[in-house]
Amino acid sequence: IQYRSSSNEDRLTVMLNRKQFLKTGFLGAIPLAGIGCTNVNKFTGSKPVVIATWNTAIKANEAAWKILENEGYALDAVEAGVRVEEDDPMNMSVGYGGRPDREGIVSLDACIMDDKGECGAVVFLQNYKNPISVARKVMEETPHIMLAGKGAQQFAKDQGFEEMDLLTPKAKEAWEKWLENGKYEPEVNIENHDTIGMLALDAEGRLSGACTTSGAAWKMHGRVGDSPLIGAGLFVDPEIGAACATRLGEEVVKTAGSALIVEMMRQGYSPEEACKIAVDRIISRNKRNGTSLKNTQVGYLALNKDGAFGAYSIQEGFTYAVYNADGNRKMDSEFRS
Numbered sequence: 001i002q003y004r005s006s007s008n009e010d011r012l013t014v015m016l017n018r019k020q021f022l023k024t025g026f027l028g029a030i031p032l033a034g035i036g037c038t039n040v041n042k043f044t045g046s047k048p049v050v051i052a053t054w055n056t057a058i059k060a061n062e063a064a065w066k067i068l069e070n071e072g073y074a075l076d077a078v079e080a081g082v083r084v085e086e087d088d089p090m091n092m093s094v095g096y097g098g099r100p101d102r103e104g105i106v107s108l109d110a111c112i113m114d115d116k117g118e119c120g121a122v123v124f125l126q127n128y129k130n131p132i133s134v135a136r137k138v139m140e141e142t143p144h145i146m147l148a149g150k151g152a153q154q155f156a157k158d159q160g161f162e163e164m165d166l167l168t169p170k171a172k173e174a175w176e177k178w179l180e181n182g183k184y185e186p187e188v189n190i191e192n193h194d195t196i197g198m199l200a201l202d203a204e205g206r207l208s209g210a211c212t213t214s215g216a217a218w219k220m221h222g223r224v225g226d227s228p229l230i231g232a233g234l235f236v237d238p239e240i241g242a243a244c245a246t247r248l249g250e251e252v253v254k255t256a257g258s259a260l261i262v263e264m265m266r267q268g269y270s271p272e273e274a275c276k277i278a279v280d281r282i283i284s285r286n287k288r289n290g291t292s293l294k295n296t297q298v299g300y301l302a303l304n305k306d307g308a309f310g311a312y313s314i315q316e317g318f319t320y321a322v323y324n325a326d327g328n329r330k331m332d333s334e335f336r337s
C-alpha cells in the first residue's frame with residue numbers, strides 16, 4: 001500500500017509494508033488526526049526534532065534540544081549534542097576515554113553535514129577530544145572536506161583546539177586486559193553502545209547531521225571506519241532527509257549505507273523502511289559471499305524532511321533516543337534477525 005503524505009511538500013510517499021499492515025490495519029497507515037489509528041507517529045513528523053544512536057544519547061539530545069527549542073540552528077544542535085559524548089570519559093567508544101587501537105593509541109574520526117549539503121570530516125585524529133568541532137572547522141574554514149592524521153592535528157592546533165592525552169586509566173586498563181589474549185573479534189553490542197550519530201531538523205526545517213567515534217576497539221593502527229565518511233556513516237540531503245550509522249563500519253562502507261537510505265527516502269520509503277533496505281543490502285551481500293553476520297551489528301537511523309524518523313538494525317539490541325515535542329525518550333530499533 002502506498003500513501004502520499006498530506007504535507008506532500010517533498011513528494012514524500014509513505015510505504016506501508018506487509019508487517020506494518022498486519023500490525024496496524026489500513027487505518028494505521030493514514031496519518032490524519034482524528035482517524036483513530038494506533039501507529040500514526042510512525043508516519044508523521046514534527047519539528048524541531050533530534051534523534052541519536054543508542055539510548056545513552058539521552059544527555060546528548062538534551063544539549064541539542066536546548067538549541068532547537070529556542071529556534072536555533074540544527075547544525076549547532078548536532079555539534080553541541082555529540083560533544084556531550086565526546087567529552088564523557090565513561091563513553092568508551094567516542095572522544096575522550098575512547099578505547100585505543102591495538103598499539104594503545106586513541107584515534108578519532110568524525111564528520112558533519114549541514115542543511116546546504118556542505119560537509120567536513122577528520123580521520124585518524126589524535127590528542128584532540130572534539131573531532132566533531134574540528135570537522136566543522138574543516139567544512140567552514142578550508143577549501144576541503146576532509147583532513148587526516150598529522151594534517152588534521154596541525155589544523156586543530158592552528159584553530160586553537162586544546163591538545164590533550166585521550167587515553168584514560170579505564171581505557172588503558174581495558175587495553176592491557178585485551179592484550180592478554182590479543183584477538184580482534186568485534187562483538188555484536190560492546191556495552192551496548194558505540195559511535196554516536198545524531199540527526200536534527202530545526203524549527204525552520206533545516207536538516208543537519210553529525211557522526212563521531214573512536215572506532216572499533218583494538219583496531220589496527222591507522223584503521224578508519226564509516227563514521228567520518230560522508231555517504232557511509234552519515235548523509236544529509238536537505239530536500240529529502242538524513243541518515244547515520246553505528247557499529248561495524250566496514251559493512252556500512254561496503255554498502256554506502258547512509259547515502260542508500262536517503263535515496264530510498266527520495267523514492268518514497270518511510271525512514272524505517274529505508275533503514276531496513278540498507279540492512280537487507282548488508283545481509284544479501286554477505287549471503288552472496290557465504291560470510292556470516294552472526295557477530296556483526298549495524299544500526300541505522302533516519303529522519304526525513306517532515307521530522308518523521310525510523311531505525312533498523314541487523315541484530316536485536318540497537319537502541320536510540322529521540323527528542324521532539326513529545327519529550328526525550330529511549331527507543332528500541334526494529335531488527336532483522
Ligand code: GLY
Binds near residue numbers: 245250
Ligand atoms: N562505526 C564505527 C566504526 O566502525 O568505526
